[in-house]
Every structure is written in C-alpha cells, then in structure tokens.
Amino acid sequence: MAEVIRAKTAGFCFGVRKAVDSAFELAETEAELYSYGPVIHNDEVMKSLKEKGLKVIENEEELAAVNGGTVILRSHGVPERIMKLLEEKGIKYVDVTCPFVKRIHNIVMEESLERDIVIAGDASHPEVEGIVGWCRREPTVISSPEEAEEYSPSSDKGACLVAQTTFNHNKFEKIVEIFRKKSYYVSIVNTICNATEKHQTEAEEIAGRVDLMIVIGDRKSSNSRKLYEICSAVCDRTEFIQTVSELSISPDESIKTVGITAGASTPDYIIEEVQNNVRTKL
Numbered sequence: 001m002a003e004v005i006r007a008k009t010a011g012f013c014f015g016v017r018k019a020v021d022s023a024f025e026l027a028e029t030e031a032e033l034y035s036y037g038p039v040i041h042n043d044e045v046m047k048s049l050k051e052k053g054l055k056v057i058e059n060e061e062e063l064a065a066v067n068g069g070t071v072i073l074r075s076h077g078v079p080e081r082i083m084k085l086l087e088e089k090g091i092k093y094v095d096v097t098c099p100f101v102k103r104i105h106n107i108v109m110e111e112s113l114e115r116d117i118v119i120a121g122d123a124s125h126p127e128v129e130g131i132v133g134w135c136r137r138e139p140t141v142i143s144s145p146e147e148a149e150e151y152s153p154s155s156d157k158g159a160c161l162v163a164q165t166t167f168n169h170n171k172f173e174k175i176v177e178i179f180r181k182k183s184y185y186v187s188i189v190n191t192i193c194n195a196t197e198k199h200q201t202e203a204e205e206i207a208g209r210v211d212l213m214i215v216i217g218d219r220k221s222s223n224s225r226k227l228y229e230i231c232s233a234v235c236d237r238t239e240f241i242q243t244v245s246e247l248s249i250s251p252d253e254s255i256k257t258v259g260i261t262a263g264a265s266t267p268d269y270i271i272e273e274v275q276n277n278v279r280t281k282l
C-alpha cells in the first residue's frame, strides 16, 4: 500500500473559508440571494450554493437588472463602483472580500491620491479588476520583470507597487529589484498572501519526495494552477484534477508514495474523496 502524504495546507485558506461559510449561512436566511461573480473559484462549491438558491450575476449589465434581494460580493473583491451601484439602487450587500485583498484596496485608494499605482498581477483576474477599481487614477498592471523595466511613472511623486495576493514570490522579488534600481521614488508593499506562499512551499517540498503528486483544484483557480506548475517542475508524475472522477490511477508497484495538495478554493470533502480513492487503489 502506497504511503499517502497530504499537505497540511491543502484546501481552503482563511479568506475562502470565511467567504464560503458566510455564503452558506446567507443561503439559509435570504429569500433572494445573488453573488457578484462566483463567491470563490470552485465549480463544486458554487453548484451546492446554486442548489440552495444562489444566483450568480456575471457582469455589470446583469447587475443593473437586479432590483432587490441580497448580493454577496465575492472573496476576490469587486471594484468600488459595484458597491456604489448597489447603494444607489438600495440593494443590500454582504462583502465577503478576503481581508488581505481589502487591505490592498485600502492601500491603492490612499496611495493613488498622490502617486501612480503599479499592480504586479494578471490583468484579467477578477482580483486585479477589483484592485484597479479602487484606484483614484488609472493604474498599470504588469506581469513580468520585463514590463517592470519598461515602466516609468507619470507622477513626479513616483509610484506605489503592490501585488495580486497569489502573485509568484520570486517574480515579485525580481520586479522589486528592478524598481529599486530606478531613479524615481517607489513605495513597495508586498501584498502576496502568506497562505499562498506556505501552500506553495509545502507542495514543492512534498512533490520533491513522492512518486506521484496529485493537485486538486478548479481549472479557473489561479492558485491551484500555480500549485500544479510548481509540483510538476519537481515531480514528473503530477496530476491536476478537479474531482475524484478525473483521477485515473490503477495499481502500480512503482508508486510507493503519493502526495496530495489542493488549491485554496478546494473543499475538504473533495480532498478526502481523492485521498480515500488513492488508498483503495494503490
């Protein structure tokens, strides 16, 4: 029987757990419940919430058509204008933005009154769209050291650099180095979430000593995809699955140890199902 090593950090992080718990509680009490974008990036969790009556509003046009009920503002955060719109319409909302993301909103809101904002992140990710929506002036989103080289601030007060909470730590360090060498003033706030870092370090460590590594997560979840990238760089046999049904393993003598980790939006029961399945097959 293969030894199974499950990462201690696998699964829900603090922010996601908080958001999911609130959403399930609201689903019990609110007659008409919406969320602006998915509460978290996990299809399974969203499916159970929808079964309990939650409706997902996909964009601002759809939001404009909503005239009542309660709207959950997703864990990745939303632009300020969404809150304003809801207030204008007199619609109740519950903000389940992770406090670490909220901190970034507050930083950029204040700093952008004086200087330019540079966000290290993926411009198309909802978290970054949310951060952009709290800046008092148009920010610049960069995703690589090369883009950091090309950047120069338009304000004589320099720039403030923040990062998407799931941004790669090493890449951020490289970007910081580049900014430090520039002649303009730059205020640097490392806003990468600790949970992500711990998650990634533990996954890499486990993947480095097992024969098979399983990463469980939703394909839309950026932190899950990053875990897969990190693990597959150190373990040739790394599988990325959403649920146990995608796991295709058969008895194999060469597999003596199996590592399991899961993205921050993967619920415990899915991790357990995978773990049990591995135990029965290997």
Ligand code: F3S
Binding pocket: 013, 014, 015, 016, 075, 098, 099, 100, 101, 165, 193, 194, 195, 196, 264
């Ligand atoms: Fe928040 Fe960090 Fe999770 S930013 S949502 S605790 S990965």
